[in-house]
Amino acid sequence: MSLFITDECINCDVCEPECPNEAIYQGEEIYEIDPDKCTECVGHYDEPQCQQVCPVDCIPLDPNNEESQEQLIAKYEKLTGNAFEG
Template sequence: MALLITDECINCDVCEPECPNGAISQGEEIYVIEPKLCTECVGHFETPQCVEVCPVECIIPDPGRKETQEELEGKYKALMAQSE
Protein backbone atom coordinates (compact mmCIF):
# COMPACT_ATOMS: atom_id res chain seq x y z
CA MET A 1 0.00 0.00 0.00
CA ALA A 2 1.10 3.53 -0.49
CA LEU A 3 2.25 5.47 2.52
CA LEU A 4 0.53 8.47 4.07
CA ILE A 5 1.96 11.43 5.98
CA THR A 6 -0.26 12.33 8.92
CA ASP A 7 -0.92 15.80 10.29
CA GLU A 8 1.76 15.20 12.94
CA CYS A 9 4.26 16.18 10.20
CA ILE A 10 6.56 18.98 11.37
CA ASN A 11 7.79 19.92 7.86
CA CYS A 12 11.37 19.05 8.74
CA ASP A 13 12.25 18.42 5.06
CA VAL A 14 14.09 15.13 5.61
CA CYS A 15 11.68 12.76 3.86
CA GLU A 16 11.41 14.41 0.45
CA PRO A 17 15.01 13.89 -0.72
CA GLU A 18 14.99 10.28 0.50
CA CYS A 19 12.20 9.15 -1.85
CA PRO A 20 13.70 7.37 -4.87
CA ASN A 21 10.47 7.77 -6.85
CA GLY A 22 9.89 11.48 -6.20
CA ALA A 23 6.57 10.66 -4.55
CA ILE A 24 6.93 13.16 -1.69
CA SER A 25 6.30 16.87 -2.13
CA GLN A 26 5.35 19.87 -0.05
CA GLY A 27 1.58 20.17 0.24
CA GLU A 28 -0.40 23.18 1.38
CA GLU A 29 0.34 22.57 5.06
CA ILE A 30 2.46 19.41 5.34
CA TYR A 31 4.36 17.07 3.05
CA VAL A 32 2.24 14.71 0.98
CA ILE A 33 2.85 11.42 -0.81
CA GLU A 34 1.58 10.81 -4.35
CA PRO A 35 0.14 7.26 -4.14
CA LYS A 36 0.72 6.57 -7.84
CA LEU A 37 4.46 7.03 -7.30
CA CYS A 38 4.86 5.40 -3.87
CA THR A 39 6.19 1.85 -3.95
CA GLU A 40 7.26 1.85 -0.27
CA CYS A 41 10.78 1.78 -1.76
CA VAL A 42 10.20 -1.69 -3.24
CA GLY A 43 12.82 -2.18 -5.91
CA HIS A 44 15.15 0.34 -4.30
CA PHE A 45 15.52 -0.47 -0.59
CA GLU A 46 14.46 -3.06 1.98
CA THR A 47 12.41 -0.53 3.97
CA PRO A 48 10.68 2.76 3.12
CA GLN A 49 13.36 5.40 3.47
CA CYS A 50 10.96 8.19 4.43
CA VAL A 51 9.80 6.12 7.39
CA GLU A 52 13.41 5.48 8.39
CA VAL A 53 14.34 9.18 8.53
CA CYS A 54 11.11 10.68 9.90
CA PRO A 55 11.87 12.06 13.37
CA VAL A 56 8.23 12.15 14.49
CA GLU A 57 7.06 8.83 12.99
CA CYS A 58 4.19 10.44 11.08
CA ILE A 59 4.43 8.26 7.94
CA ILE A 60 2.08 5.30 8.05
CA PRO A 61 0.56 2.78 5.61
CA ASP A 62 -2.40 4.42 3.87
CA PRO A 63 -5.44 2.34 4.94
CA GLY A 64 -7.31 3.45 1.83
CA ARG A 65 -4.70 2.10 -0.59
CA LYS A 66 -3.91 -1.52 0.15
CA GLU A 67 -1.41 -3.05 -2.26
CA THR A 68 0.31 -6.43 -2.23
CA GLN A 69 4.06 -6.89 -2.55
CA GLU A 70 3.46 -7.99 -6.14
CA GLU A 71 1.45 -4.86 -6.92
CA LEU A 72 4.20 -2.66 -5.45
CA GLU A 73 6.79 -4.51 -7.55
CA GLY A 74 4.63 -4.02 -10.65
CA LYS A 75 4.31 -0.30 -9.91
CA TYR A 76 8.10 -0.07 -9.46
CA LYS A 77 8.71 -1.79 -12.82
CA ALA A 78 6.21 0.50 -14.57
CA LEU A 79 7.85 3.60 -13.07
CA MET A 80 11.30 2.42 -14.13
CA ALA A 81 10.06 1.72 -17.68
CA GLN A 82 8.65 5.26 -17.87
CA SER A 83 11.95 6.77 -16.82
CA GLU A 84 13.92 5.06 -19.59
Protein backbone atom coordinates (compact mmCIF):
# COMPACT_ATOMS: atom_id res chain seq x y z
CA MET A 1 0.00 0.00 0.00
CA SER A 2 1.03 3.53 -0.41
CA LEU A 3 0.51 5.94 2.44
CA PHE A 4 -1.73 8.99 2.60
CA ILE A 5 -2.02 12.07 4.77
CA THR A 6 -5.25 12.66 6.67
CA ASP A 7 -6.92 15.99 7.31
CA GLU A 8 -5.33 15.96 10.76
CA CYS A 9 -2.16 17.28 9.06
CA ILE A 10 -0.90 20.50 10.65
CA ASN A 11 1.36 21.49 7.71
CA CYS A 12 4.46 21.34 9.88
CA ASP A 13 6.71 20.67 6.86
CA VAL A 14 8.72 17.82 8.42
CA CYS A 15 7.51 14.93 6.23
CA GLU A 16 8.18 16.33 2.77
CA PRO A 17 12.00 16.51 2.93
CA GLU A 18 12.17 13.01 4.47
CA CYS A 19 10.59 11.28 1.46
CA PRO A 20 13.30 9.64 -0.68
CA ASN A 21 10.93 9.36 -3.65
CA GLU A 22 9.70 12.96 -3.53
CA ALA A 23 6.14 11.62 -3.26
CA ILE A 24 5.03 14.21 -0.68
CA TYR A 25 3.96 17.64 -1.84
CA GLN A 26 1.95 20.62 -0.58
CA GLY A 27 -1.67 20.23 -1.64
CA GLU A 28 -4.38 22.88 -1.58
CA GLU A 29 -4.90 22.61 2.18
CA ILE A 30 -2.53 19.97 3.54
CA TYR A 31 0.40 17.90 2.39
CA GLU A 32 -0.47 15.03 0.08
CA ILE A 33 1.25 11.84 -1.11
CA ASP A 34 1.43 10.78 -4.75
CA PRO A 35 0.57 7.05 -4.62
CA ASP A 36 2.48 6.47 -7.86
CA LYS A 37 5.71 7.53 -6.11
CA CYS A 38 5.14 6.17 -2.60
CA THR A 39 6.95 2.90 -1.86
CA GLU A 40 6.56 3.12 1.94
CA CYS A 41 10.34 3.75 1.76
CA VAL A 42 10.91 0.17 0.51
CA GLY A 43 14.39 0.08 -0.97
CA HIS A 44 15.51 3.10 1.01
CA TYR A 45 14.67 2.48 4.69
CA ASP A 46 13.18 -0.20 6.92
CA GLU A 47 10.23 2.01 7.89
CA PRO A 48 8.38 4.88 6.21
CA GLN A 49 10.30 7.99 7.17
CA CYS A 50 7.30 10.32 6.96
CA GLN A 51 5.51 8.25 9.61
CA GLN A 52 8.59 8.39 11.82
CA VAL A 53 8.79 12.20 11.83
CA CYS A 54 5.08 13.11 11.79
CA PRO A 55 4.24 14.77 15.14
CA VAL A 56 0.48 14.16 14.83
CA ASP A 57 0.53 10.59 13.48
CA CYS A 58 -1.62 11.42 10.44
CA ILE A 59 0.03 9.20 7.80
CA PRO A 60 -1.63 5.76 7.71
CA LEU A 61 -1.68 3.12 5.00
CA ASP A 62 -4.01 4.02 2.15
CA PRO A 63 -6.71 1.33 1.90
CA ASN A 64 -7.54 2.60 -1.61
CA ASN A 65 -4.02 1.81 -2.88
CA GLU A 66 -3.22 -1.70 -1.72
CA GLU A 67 0.14 -3.02 -2.95
CA SER A 68 2.14 -6.11 -2.11
CA GLN A 69 5.78 -6.02 -1.06
CA GLU A 70 6.66 -7.22 -4.56
CA GLN A 71 4.72 -4.34 -6.14
CA LEU A 72 6.46 -1.82 -3.86
CA ILE A 73 9.85 -3.27 -4.82
CA ALA A 74 8.97 -3.07 -8.52
CA LYS A 75 7.87 0.55 -8.06
CA TYR A 76 11.13 1.35 -6.22
CA GLU A 77 13.16 -0.18 -9.07
CA LYS A 78 11.19 1.72 -11.71
CA LEU A 79 11.47 5.05 -9.86
CA THR A 80 15.17 4.79 -9.03
CA GLY A 81 16.57 2.62 -11.81
CA ASN A 82 18.29 0.57 -9.08
CA ALA A 83 17.91 -3.13 -8.31
CA PHE A 84 16.35 -3.85 -4.93
CA GLU A 85 18.88 -5.08 -2.40
CA GLY A 86 16.68 -6.18 0.47
